[in-house]
Amino acid sequence: MKILVTGKNGQLGRSIHKLVNTDTKIDNNQSSNEFIFVGREELDLSSESGISHYFDNNDKFDIIINCAAYTAVDKAEKEQELANQVNHLAVKQLAGIAKKQKAKLIHISTDYVFDGESDKPYTETDATNPINVYGKTKLAGEQALKEIMPTDAIIIRTSWVYSEYGNNFVKTMLRLGKERDKLNVVSDQIGSPTYATDLAGVILEIIKNKEFKEISQATQIYHYSNEGEISWYELAQEIFKIAKIDCKVSPITTQQYPTPAKRPKNTLMSKGKIIKLDDLKQIGYKKSLIAALNSIR
Numbered sequence: 001m002k003i004l005v006t007g008k009n010g011q012l013g014r015s016i017h018k019l020v021n022t023d024t025k026i027d028n029n030q031s032s033n034e035f036i037f038v039g040r041e042e043l044d045l046s047s048e049s050g051i052s053h054y055f056d057n058n059d060k061f062d063i064i065i066n067c068a069a070y071t072a073v074d075k076a077e078k079e080q081e082l083a084n085q086v087n088h089l090a091v092k093q094l095a096g097i098a099k100k101q102k103a104k105l106i107h108i109s110t111d112y113v114f115d116g117e118s119d120k121p122y123t124e125t126d127a128t129n130p131i132n133v134y135g136k137t138k139l140a141g142e143q144a145l146k147e148i149m150p151t152d153a154i155i156i157r158t159s160w161v162y163s164e165y166g167n168n169f170v171k172t173m174l175r176l177g178k179e180r181d182k183l184n185v186v187s188d189q190i191g192s193p194t195y196a197t198d199l200a201g202v203i204l205e206i207i208k209n210k211e212f213k214e215i216s217q218a219t220q221i222y223h224y225s226n227e228g229e230i231s232w233y234e235l236a237q238e239i240f241k242i243a244k245i246d247c248k249v250s251p252i253t254t255q256q257y258p259t260p261a262k263r264p265k266n267t268l269m270s271k272g273k274i275i276k277l278d279d280l281k282q283i284g285y286k287k288s289l290i291a292a293l294n295s296i297r
């Protein structure tokens, strides 16, 4: 199996790479999987011709895992065209290529396709209604993918991703917590954090699944995050507690912390569908946060 992973320098791309290198069960030799990791240097999703050029000049793939995305939520409000190209048009093009190559496509999407007004965890069939440009472009990507690939693709919506790599809330808090003795953090946005290593593990479980590899199935959307419900304020407190950082955190409202892009209030997602798919174990956010903080330190 030839497996292409895009976004090799991103949090999820690097987490998949880490697991492929360390987990002997998915070792390249044992499972005869060959992973090819590409970043924007090899496959630039902002360029239609660049995408065509890459696939025209490489052998066919059996699975494409699209971890690349335009993820700068606030910047996207100004760079709408670029965000739309990477999160929507490039996904549409990748779906067309995957279909032509008879490859399976695993694409990652976001909780920001929802408006956050629900008081219950979102299911995969709940109505979408993104409230910022990033969410709109990611939803357009999902829709284009489903239209082009009604079978053989999987969309995984995730939320609040952090890892030892790149920039994320956990690393920002660690830095600020050491620089300052008090910090204000938004307390009226609720969600579930996702340790990128856990999501990477889920993706690798899916590609090990014989049915996924061998049988053509209707394209599905799944939700995945760690288990647990928390606000950014509470998450900051947890981080400082685990990392033993002495920094006082005070709750503030979203209104007191205006950002260029609106943020949904509640993006909890139900994970039952993906858990059933591969008999996965749900991982509580605290356990993963401890693991990540150990790894970061």
Ligand SMILES: NC(=O)c1ccc[n+]([C@@H]2O[C@H](COP(=O)([O-])OP(=O)(O)OC[C@H]3O[C@@H](n4cnc5c(N)ncnc54)[C@H](OP(=O)(O)O)[C@@H]3O)[C@@H](O)[C@H]2O)c1
Binding pocket: 007, 008, 009, 010, 011, 012, 013, 039, 040, 043, 044, 045, 046, 047, 066, 067, 068, 069, 070, 071, 086, 108, 109, 110, 111, 112, 138, 157, 158, 159, 160, 161, 162, 166
């Ligand atoms: N981070 C979150 O909190 C979060 C939440 C919900 C959903 N998601 C979704 O989860 C997936 C993985 O996110 P992540 O946290 O791993 O994101 P990330 O760390 O920002 O990584 C995204 C990667 O995409 C690459 N990329 C951006 N523009 C590109 C282009 N024009 N051509 C090729 N590559 C390009 C970036 O390349 P460079 O490294 O060169 O910039 C980066 O390596 C994405 O689909 C994202 O939308 C993320």
